[in-house]
Amino acid sequence: MTTLDRLDGWKAVGVISEEQHTLLTALVRRERFSVFVELSALLYLGVLSTVGGLVWTFREYVVNLGDAAILSILTLLMVVSFGYCFTRTPAYANGEVESPTLVFDYVLYFACLIFSATLAFLETRFGIFHGWDTHLLLAALVFGLLAYRFDNRFVLSLALSTLAGYVGLRFSAFDGFGDDRLRVLAILYGWLLLGIGWLLYRVEIKRHFLDTYLQLGANAILLAATHGAIDSHSRNLYLAPLVILCAAAIYLGVRFRRFAYVAFGTVYGYVALSARVLDVINSGSPTVVLLYFAVTGTLVVIALVVLARRFGRDE
Amino acid sequence: MNLYSPDDERAIREQRMVEDWTASGLLTPEQRARVAPELKVDLRRTNRFLRLTLFVFAYLIVNSLIGLVVVTLNVGEDAATALAFGAAVAFFAIAQWLVSRYRLYHFGIEEAAAIASISFFTIGSAMAFHPTVSALQAMIAAAIGSFVVFRQFGYVYAGIAALIFAAMVPFGAHQADTVERLIAMVILLTLFFVARERRHDHGWDYPGDTYGVLEAVAWAALYFLANLKLSSWISSPDEVRQFYWATYVVIWMLPVAGLVLAIRDRHRVLLDVNIALAIVTLLSNKPYLGQEPNPWDPIAFGVLLIVVAIGVRRWLAGGPNGSRSGFVPHRLLASEKARIAMAGAATVLAPGAPPAHTHPPESTFGGGRSGGGGASGNF
Numbered sequence: 001m002t003t004l005d006r007l008d009g010w011k012a013v014g015v016i017s018e019e020q021h022t023l024l025t026a027l028v029r030r031e032r033f034s035v036f037v038e039l040s041a042l043l044y045l046g047v048l049s050t051v052g053g054l055v056w057t058f059r060e061y062v063v064n065l066g067d068a069a070i071l072s073i074l075t076l077l078m079v080v081s082f083g084y085c086f087t088r089t090p091a092y093a094n095g096e097v098e099s100p101t102l103v104f105d106y107v108l109y110f111a112c113l114i115f116s117a118t119l120a121f122l123e124t125r126f127g128i129f130h131g132w133d134t135h136l137l138l139a140a141l142v143f144g145l146l147a148y149r150f151d152n153r154f155v156l157s158l159a160l161s162t163l164a165g166y167v168g169l170r171f172s173a174f175d176g177f178g179d180d181r182l183r184v185l186a187i188l189y190g191w192l193l194l195g196i197g198w199l200l201y202r203v204e205i206k207r208h209f210l211d212t213y214l215q216l217g218a219n220a221i222l223l224a225a226t227h228g229a230i231d232s233h234s235r236n237l238y239l240a241p242l243v244i245l246c247a248a249a250i251y252l253g254v255r256f257r258r259f260a261y262v263a264f265g266t267v268y269g270y271v272a273l274s275a276r277v278l279d280v281i282n283s284g285s286p287t288v289v290l291l292y293f294a295v296t297g298t299l300v301v302i303a304l305v306v307l308a309r310r311f312g313r314d315e
Numbered sequence: 316m317n318l319y320s321p322d323d324e325r326a327i328r329e330q331r332m333v334e335d336w337t338a339s340g341l342l343t344p345e346q347r348a349r350v351a352p353e354l355k356v357d358l359r360r361t362n363r364f365l366r367l368t369l370f371v372f373a374y375l376i377v378n379s380l381i382g383l384v385v386v387t388l389n390v391g392e393d394a395a396t397a398l399a400f401g402a403a404v405a406f407f408a409i410a411q412w413l414v415s416r417y418r419l420y421h422f423g424i425e426e427a428a429a430i431a432s433i434s435f436f437t438i439g440s441a442m443a444f445h446p447t448v449s450a451l452q453a454m455i456a457a458a459i460g461s462f463v464v465f466r467q468f469g470y471v472y473a474g475i476a477a478l479i480f481a482a483m484v485p486f487g488a489h490q491a492d493t494v495e496r497l498i499a500m501v502i503l504l505t506l507f508f509v510a511r512e513r514r515h516d517h518g519w520d521y522p523g524d525t526y527g528v529l530e531a532v533a534w535a536a537l538y539f540l541a542n543l544k545l546s547s548w549i550s551s552p553d554e555v556r557q558f559y560w561a562t563y564v565v566i567w568m569l570p571v572a573g574l575v576l577a578i579r580d581r582h583r584v585l586l587d588v589n590i591a592l593a594i595v596t597l598l599s600n601k602p603y604l605g606q607e608p609n610p611w612d613p614i615a616f617g618v619l620l621i622v623v624a625i626g627v628r629r630w631l632a633g634g635p636n637g638s639r640s641g642f643v644p645h646r647l648l649a650s651e652k653a654r655i656a657m658a659g660a661a662t663v664l665a666p667g668a669p670p671a672h673t674h675p676p677e678s679t680f681g682g683g684r685s686g687g688g689g690a691s692g693n694f
Binding site for chain 1: 612
């Protein structure tokens with residue numbers, strides 16, 4: 001039976017109306033076809049490329065153009081794009097707000113990137129912040145406020161990654177947690193995100209942003225702790241809290257039906273524990289290592305199957 | 316012959332559609348509740364995160380077990396080949412048994428067994444009748460193994476793997492690069508038309524949707540091989556001047572032809588693939604012509620993308636009832652919004668995120684750490 005047959009059947013027994021049947025049939029036959037996602041992707045890439053090109057051009061031609069010209073161009077772009085956003089935006093609401101137009105979100109993103117570029121320009125040319133910390137903190141705060149004012153996840157991500165820059169973290173590579181200082185910073189950063197996300201959720205401000213905070217915060221904490229449990233001189237200091245955190249991630253993931261956290265807890269916990277156990281066994285025998293993976297892997301699979309059958313059936 | 320019935324496969328897809336329609340307000344929760352029993356299937360499923368985790372751990376077990384046999388029995392080369400073939404057969408049978416006995420559907424465990432059977436069949440074939448390892452035999456075996464798993468279990472990724480391995484077969488034949496590429500392109504073009512034909516036979520219902528994905532992937536792979544700047548790491552292009560310029564023409568023609576086909580057929584995956592290919596062609600143009608990039612090239616490129624997006628949106632919205640031939644610029648379904656939201660959250664990991672906490676360099680114009688904004692690093 002095809003989907004169209006099903007729709008005909010539902011209409012015949014009165015489950016759906018004639019109008020619904022017409023609309024859903026058009027969607028299934030692709031007679032109504034949205035290119036919303038494709039246009040959004042083009043706008044996002046276009047904005048990124050344009051700002052990247054501006055930065056490159058200004059860097060290459062700073063002597064020819066002069067500081068005043070570059071600052072004027074950046075300021076003009078910022079004023080126009082922020083002006084567009086503030087004049088077109090609907091009133092602020094704590095709940096989810098739809099963008100007024102398709103391009104709105106990307107004009108805001110463009111404005112934020114230009115703002116960031118302007119701060120970087122001021123710092124590199126005039127050193128007005130006496131270091132990058134103030135610049136990054138300022139940018140993170142402004143992006144955070146704008147993300148909430150305009151209900152924009154792209155800008156929220158920009159704020160969170162800039163905040164990571166402020167605390168000295170790097171998410172683009174896994175070698176970023178090379179020492180205890182960075183690991184502790186990552187863990188603090190993760191808890192900070194979890195705290196902000198939870199607090200704003202509790203006071204019902206943009207509750208739909210919670211997942212962004214949770215995903216990033218949980219991964220920052222678990223990744224740093226896992227790294228510490230494997231690499232650090234004080235491994236046990238990381239391992240014990242990590243095991244508790246992984247258990248908490250699994251428990252809360254099951255309780256709130258957020259199975260991504262079950263996966264995080266399982267994988268991070270298994271990697272850290274396995275590294276430590278194999279380190280302690282230290283037999284050098286491949287048989288022991290392979291046996292360990294076969295036995296413990298089987299235990300994890302059995303536990304996950306039980307979990308999947310009891311809780312994780314929905315797809 | 317797929318282990319799952321076409322009715323089950325369709326019902327699973329229809330469940331997803333009903334969820335999406337309900338989330339989009341096109342169906343009421345009451346209507347959803349009324350149609351849900353009709354779409355129930357007698358298969359054990361799980362969500363994508365548990366599926367992925369189960370796959371990883373099951374694959375770990377499979378490989379550990381075979382590793383244990385190799386280490387414990389200290390098997391020689393011939394025995395290792397036989398063991399690989401034996402493991403391939405055994406794990407294929409286990410995957411089938413898990414599906415028929417426990418009715419698992421995309422559950423991770425049976426997938427790991429099926430994929431392991433492809434791996435072991437490939438390893439065994441690469442070592443069989445050869446003093447070392449034969450890349451040609453490995454590619455042929457991987458293509459056959461992936462195709463069998465695709466046919467038996469219906470995994471789209473196995474179909475994609477079969478297609479890619481089939482296209483890689485000529486590169487194991489140690490011929491001139493131009494010859495290898497031409498043969499691979501003929502294979503991909505043939506697979507494209509076969510998948511297209513099969514999709515036309517079934518429409519957009521299962522298995523037409525699966526063949527639609529394979530059709531788009533074959534097209535993308537064809538482009539990838541035609542673009543010598545993009546695929547030079549697979550095989551160093553020859554200095555055949557005519558071939559070089561012929562591929563230059565082809566990389567402009569393929570996205571245009573692909574976009575026409577995708578728009579005519581309303582083929583979402585093919586449309587997305589060809590938009591990406593058109594962008595790659597624009598990026599490949601200067602390297603192909605041997606020209607140096609200018610700092611303002613990204614501005615021109617970015618403005619072009621923005622103008623095209625805004626132009627298309629305005630043109631579509633200007634049509635009768637805000638659409639042209641059924642194409643609309645606004646979103647119709649909740650799943651489209653969810654995809655944008657996911658992309659928005661994922662940009663936190665996009666290139667341009669802040670580098671490590673280091674002191675800025677002494678240069679007068681470099682070393683920023685601004686987050687995610689393209690302004691990070693060397694302004």
